[in-house]
Amino acid sequence: MIENPILPGFNPDPSICRVGGDYYIATSTFEWYPGVQIHHSTDLVNWRLVTRPLSRATQLDMRGNPDSCGIWAPCLSHADGLFWLVYTDVKRYDGSFKDAHNYIVTAPSIDGPWSDPVYVNSSGFDPTLFHDDDGRKYFANMRWNHRPKGANPVNPAFDGILLQEYDAAAGELVGPVRNIFDGTPRGLTEGPHLFKRDGWYYLTVAEGGTSWEHAVTMARSLDIWGPYDPHPDGHLMTADHAPEAPLQRTGHGQMVETPDGRTYHTFLCGRPLSTRGRCPLGRETGIVACEWGADGWLRLSDGRDQPALREAAPDPQASRAAPEAATYRFDGGLPLDFQWLRTPAPDRIFATGSDGLTLFGRESIGSWFEQALVARRQTDFTFTAETELSFAPESYQQAAGLTHYYNTHKFFFLAVTREEGIGRCLTLMTCPGRWPDPHLDHPLPAPVPIGDGPVRLRLSVDRDRAQFSWAQGPDDWQDIGPVLDASLISDEAGRGAHANFTGAFVGMAAFDISGQGRPARFPTFTYTPGT
Structure with missing residues (x-):
């Protein structure tokens, strides 16, 4: 069938x-x-x-x-x-x-x-x-x-x-x-x-x-x-x-x-x-x-x-293969599942190689011109996405992390950044589609300090529930921030389906609005469909 x-x-x-x-x-x-x-x-x-x-x-x-x-x-x-x-x-x-x-x-x-x-x-x-x-x-x-x-x-x-x-x-x-x-x-x-x-x-x-x-x-x-x-x-x-x-x-x-x-x-x-x-x-x-x-x-x-x-299919013996988890390593170029936004000059926003995907922070995650965001489609109501990030920000104007993205007015972004008096930390930025107001919400009471070294980021979505988590050790996953309304990452949220008609993506993003192009490295990215 x-x-x-x-x-x-x-x-x-x-x-x-x-x-x-x-x-x-x-x-x-x-x-x-x-x-x-x-x-x-x-x-x-x-x-x-x-x-x-x-x-x-x-x-x-x-x-x-x-x-x-x-x-x-x-x-x-x-x-x-x-x-x-x-x-x-x-x-x-x-x-x-x-x-x-x-x-x-x-x-x-x-x-x-x-x-x-x-x-x-x-x-x-x-x-x-x-x-x-x-x-x-x-x-x-x-x-x-x-x-x-x-x-x-x-x-x-x-x-x-x-x-x-x-x-x-x-x-x-x-x-x-x-x-x-x-x-x-x-x-x-x-x-x-x-x-x-x-x-x-x-x-x-x-x-x-x-x-x-x-x-x-x-x-x-x-x-x-x-x-x-x-x-x-x-x-x-x-x-x-x-x-x-x-x-x-x-x-x-x-x-x-x-x-x-x-x-x-x-x-x-x-x-x-x-x-x-x-x-x-x-x-x-x-x-x-x-x-x-x-x-x-x-x-x-x-x-x-x-x-x-x-x-009914033309061939009654044909059957559809079940979706499987996919782990991407980026050592052979950008996998076909992934896309970026708007620009025909991808070398300005990312590079691939044996050490994974490197994003060069450019304009904000809300830019219509040049932003470093590489993502794949959400193809399941329930899924988990996970990545690892090496990033050394020098200020709050530099951020990189994991995003659940619809457009410049509807996204969630768990990011590594740097704050005065805190140092390297995690922050959560959301833009919940309050048209025409594109201002961010910051659901965390305060940024979460993290040590040096790589950090793992994960997003778990179960229909209309989205939960971010993070880890620096092998099994020390911790939820971060509240459960978010994943249905906001949709056509119908915000301005509605007659003004929005694309779909949800999950992937990696980086910005550097200081203009320095700070790099962020992601060795792997895994997308796991739920049941």
């Missing part, structure tokens, strides 16, 4: 394509670098992260991008012997404008080398590239409207889906640009993908926003330019009417056919801690089995409109 979500933790906006017997899913990475995650599978059950193609400054520079900006909704396809990746780099979130720039990169193999980007347009976000069977290519994206009136009255900013032909040889859009679909009354129409079957062009879009009203909507036309008629059932899938369903926020995906002609559709989803509660694992990726009806419309199998935790 397929067990949903197939990509647990922060993996939203899944675009899927098949090449022979290989399936690939590309997901959004927002402000995390390198850009775009691509997973591979041969059975739709087991998935492995294989690459992040936007890995150099000529492709992507997100310094200064606000939280939840950066890479939105990539589209991955394969044609003409190449992989084609379309993506948006969003430079602004608040206010009337988005400043969303769309690009295309290509590669002969999923492992690269990936080309420098070709700029396409900036009329909106969530781009897609469709390769028609006559060899022509078409580029579509939602159109962003900064005015108070638009095509859809629910949210006028989402002003329909634009389509234009793309000349790959010239690297530019050509011919007329047309609005082919205004969406349904649900509104917030985005995330377009095109699929052709039996002479029909099928358009799938995401609607309803990124929270409980999210949905996948389908429309079709015999002409790629439209008009597109909406699905007679309203929506292909949604959980808005089922608050008790384990998979919530279902929407934004793409269909794929297996070699033997069966159809599946990816979707993003969230798993709340309680009914319509917070989703600390962020927006995850699932996949659902579908069937074509006699009327030529796609529906979820068995007539459902909600994906299930378990779906």
Whole structure:
């Protein structure tokens, strides 16, 4: 069986394509670098992260991008012997404008080398590239409207889906640009993908926003330019009417056919801690089995409109491997599980080698430009993360340690620093999402003095409970600080899911706001899933 979500933790906006017997899913990475995650599978059950193609400054520079900006909704396809990746780099979130720039990169193999980007347009976000069977290519994206009136009255900013032909040889859009679909009354129409079957062009879009009203909507036309008629059932899938369903926020995906002609559709989803509660694992990726009806419309199998935790797999013998603990030593470079924030110049913020990961303290943990924070996704409701740290701070302006991180307004940070009259010590900084106030809380009554030498730091999370602890001897673990509300490290906390749509990370961070770049060394990092 397929067990949903197939990509647990922060993996939203899944675009899927098949090449022979290989399936690939590309997901959004927002402000995390390198850009775009691509997973591979041969059975739709087991998935492995294989690459992040936007890995150099000529492709992507997100310094200064606000939280939840950066890479939105990539589209991955394969044609003409190449992989084609379309993506948006969003430079602004608040206010009337988005400043969303769309690009295309290509590669002969999923492992690269990936080309420098070709700029396409900036009329909106969530781009897609469709390769028609006559060899022509078409580029579509939602159109962003900064005015108070638009095509859809629910949210006028989402002003329909634009389509234009793309000349790959010239690297530019050509011919007329047309609005082919205004969406349904649900509104917030985005995330377009095109699929052709039996002479029909099928358009799938995401609607309803990124929270409980999210949905996948389908429309079709015999002409790629439209008009597109909406699905007679309203929506292909949604959980808005089922608050008790384990998979919530279902929407934004793409269909794929297996070699033997069966159809599946990816979707993003969230798993709340309680009914319509917070989703600390962020927006995850699932996949659902579908069937074509006699009327030529796609529906979820068995007539459902909600994906299930378990779906029938193409291979009934396939089974998913259980998650295992992972210990990272950093002697072979930065493991693929880890990312950093925004900057295309990682040598400024970290180095790897036989002695582990070294972070060079840069700007504060709240910076949008250059901060030394290297982390991996939280992929389990219950987990333990542990690291060891060697760090010799000279002042309170230098700190390094273990962080549970969502964005610049929502994080916990247990750090080694130095205080006057105390010396080297541990401090706990939290930023609990009091929008728009980003000021820190300091839950410890006073910093905890520690001796010289390495110190071990640990974070234990059990759903909505987070507890830090520390040790300097082999078995002298001590809890430090109160039990923290781990559900704050989620989309729904703070400004809410329509302003935050990434996911929780756990990892290592260092800052040195004196400007000296004080190094902090982490020989190992261990992530252990709970039960």
